[in-house]
Amino acid sequence: MLKNWKAGIGYGILLWLLIFVEVVVVMLAKMSESGKNFVNLVLLVPLVVFCTWMYFKSVKPNGQEGLYLGIVFLIVGTILDLAVTIPFFVKDFGAFYSSGWLWVSYVELLAVTTVTGAYLRSKAGEKKRK
DSSP, rough: SOOOOHHHHHHHHHHHHHHHHHHHHHSSSOOOHHHHHHHHHHHHHHHHHHHHHHHHHHHHOOTTHHHHHHHHHHHHHHIIIIIIIIIIIIHHEEEEHTOOHHHHHHHHHHHHHHHHHEEEEEHEEEHOOO
């Protein structure tokens, strides 16, 4: 389970805000819709790594903590999307959740938090051995 729920939720909110800003900026770019979606997926990686790394600065990574953190990020993001994104910007719940790009980004988020958590755990283990 997640060691620090308060930090996990806080960094989940930060991640949602960063993604929100990133999506708005990319929406203004003059490129195809699939190009924008691809750019969003690419830019998601450093945003997720940053928030995951910030979380693990205060919590020693162990076990599957990265995966659990990703699940918390998804829950926080979903709540904020339901409260802000869909009612104020999209206006169509079905259209929002029927996007294949959204589901790919969910899988990507879980993969990136899990891999980052495992990497930081291995780094922490190396420091102990030295």
